[in-house]
Amino acid sequence: MKTRLPIARNASLISCHSCHLLCKGPKKYVVSTMKCPRCGAILHSRKPNSIARTWALILAAAIFYVPANVLPITTVISFGKAQSDTIMSGVIYFIATGLWPIALVIFVASVFVPLVKLTILTFLLISVQRKSTWHQKDRTRLYRFTEIVGRWSMVDVYVVTILVALVNLGSIATIQAGPGAVFFAAVVVITMFAAMSFDPRLIWDVKEDTNE
Amino acid sequence: MNAPILMACHECDLLQTIQPLMGKASAKCYRCEAVLHRRKPGSLERTLAFTLAGLILFALAVSFPFLSFKIGAQIQQTTLITGVKVLFEQGLAGLATVVLLTTILAPMLQLLGLLYVLLPLKLGRPAYKLPLVFRWTHTLQPWSMMEVFMLGILVSMVKLMKMAQIIPGISVYAFLALIFVLAAASASLDPHAVWERWENHR
Numbered sequence: 001m002k003t004r005l006p007i008a009r010n011a012s013l014i015s016c017h018s019c020h021l022l023c024k025g026p027k028k029y030v031v032s033t034m035k036c037p038r039c040g041a042i043l044h045s046r047k048p049n050s051i052a053r054t055w056a057l058i059l060a061a062a063i064f065y066v067p068a069n070v071l072p073i074t075t076v077i078s079f080g081k082a083q084s085d086t087i088m089s090g091v092i093y094f095i096a097t098g099l100w101p102i103a104l105v106i107f108v109a110s111v112f113v114p115l116v117k118l119t120i121l122t123f124l125l126i127s128v129q130r131k132s133t134w135h136q137k138d139r140t141r142l143y144r145f146t147e148i149v150g151r152w153s154m155v156d157v158y159v160v161t162i163l164v165a166l167v168n169l170g171s172i173a174t175i176q177a178g179p180g181a182v183f184f185a186a187v188v189v190i191t192m193f194a195a196m197s198f199d200p201r202l203i204w205d206v207k208e209d210t211n212e
Numbered sequence: 213m214n215a216p217i218l219m220a221c222h223e224c225d226l227l228q229t230i231q232p233l234m235g236k237a238s239a240k241c242y243r244c245e246a247v248l249h250r251r252k253p254g255s256l257e258r259t260l261a262f263t264l265a266g267l268i269l270f271a272l273a274v275s276f277p278f279l280s281f282k283i284g285a286q287i288q289q290t291t292l293i294t295g296v297k298v299l300f301e302q303g304l305a306g307l308a309t310v311v312l313l314t315t316i317l318a319p320m321l322q323l324l325g326l327l328y329v330l331l332p333l334k335l336g337r338p339a340y341k342l343p344l345v346f347r348w349t350h351t352l353q354p355w356s357m358m359e360v361f362m363l364g365i366l367v368s369m370v371k372l373m374k375m376a377q378i379i380p381g382i383s384v385y386a387f388l389a390l391i392f393v394l395a396a397a398s399a400s401l402d403p404h405a406v407w408e409r410w411e412n413h414r
Contacts (some may be wrong), residue, residue: 005226005243006226006227006228007220007225007226007227008220008225008226008227009225011227013220013227014219014220015219015221015225017220017222018347018350018351018399019407020222020248020403020404021345021407022218022219022220022227038343038407038411039343039344039346039347039407040343040344040347041347045225056408078331090223094371097374099370102367102370102371105363105367109363122269134341136224136244137243137244137245140223140224140244140245140246143223144223144246147354151354151357151360152360152363154314154357154360154361154364155360155363155364155367156364157307157310157311157364158311158315158361158363158364158365158368159361159364159367159368159371161295161296161299161311161364161387162279162295162364162365162368163368163371163372164295164298164299164302165279165290165294165295165297165298166279166281166288166290166368166372166378167372168288168289168298169281169286169288169376171281172283172286173283173375174401177299177302177304178304181304181307182304182306182307185306185307185310186306189310192354196354200223200224200244201223201224201225203224204224204225204226204243205225208369
């Protein structure tokens with residue numbers, strides 16, 4: 001038989017999410033507006049509506065991911081001729097010119113990372129909702145991983161920003177940012193909020209419930 | 213930290229007692245292995261030094277020319293903020309705001325926040341509203357994406373290489389140095405030490 005591990009929530013204690021001070025909280029599951037006596041952050045034992053919020057943000061990001069990849073991120077206008085590029089056409093251009101390391105960087109950051117992040121968060125949500133006790137430590141690691149990698153997807157948005165600033169030579173050559181870039185930035189920002197709204201403690205809560 | 217303290221893991225909520233750490237050491241949650249506390253000797257002074265260096269580099273990065281684009285006789289010179297401005301002019305205000313926030317505002321506010329918290333604390337007179345400012349500095353951290361921007365600079369330089377000559381300005385080098393300094397500042401910061409010192413002064 002397993003011994004029951006001491007969990008802050010069961011002891012009516014709340015760890016401040018900002019400064020990690022252990023505070024005396026109200027009875028469990030009570031939504032409150034108590035503030036941390038040290039740093040003033042609002043205390044909650046678990047992030048509020050974590051599962052519903054994360055699902056909503058993941059769905060929004062998944063929807064935006066489609067126009068982000070289909071619509072042009074840049075349009076080059078040179079001597080009256082216009083040429084639009086999507087993320088994939090940029091990757092293909094770099095492969096064609098032999099710069100495959102750059103192609104790989106863009107592909108991983110822009111196409112692969114957002115997909116991986118959405119997949120991992122979906123997997124974590126489903127496993128939490130099914131009260132799974134499968135590999136909890138590894139799932140917590142996966143969560144940490146999504147928090148770290150998400151930001152690198154911004155790279156294409158920055159490339160667009162720099163191109164737009166540099167290639168601004170009137171009728172000779174001008175680059176305009178396309179709607180794809182807007183959707184793309186939205187995907188990155190929304191998935192960051194999704195990762196922030198997911199509470200990794202939910203992965204471990206299951207164990208306590210089954211032991212009770 | 214002189215006495216053992218009770219802490220809850222921020223990732224799995226397990227309650228555990230942390231023994232006082234000596235020298236450079238860290239305490240990990242024994243269930244999920246999240247880092248609960250990492251002690252860093254001389255954290256306050258080191259972070260303050262990196263913050264000051266960071267602010268100087270930041271001033272250089274925003275005031276000197278960034279990238280220049282040379283095609284034939286025409287030179288197009290830009291500053292760090294030009295891209296944001298052009299995005300605004302092209303009607304993409306939202307995108308411009310995201311770029312402005314993640315590459316300029318967030319790192320700047322983070323540096324200013326650290327200076328505001330650490331300098332008076334070092335002098336033994338905690339700043340007004342220290343908890344609020346320190347909490348916001350912590351909240352802003354994920355939104356400061358300078359290292360990603362640097363990768364963006366490299367990719368765009370390669371992309372335009374065939375079309376024209378790209379000349380990096382002082383700003384680019386300051387920016388590059390700033391990434392390392394900012395990383396060092398956040399790596400040397402020990403929030404527990406800051407809170408502890410602040411509580412002692414209260």
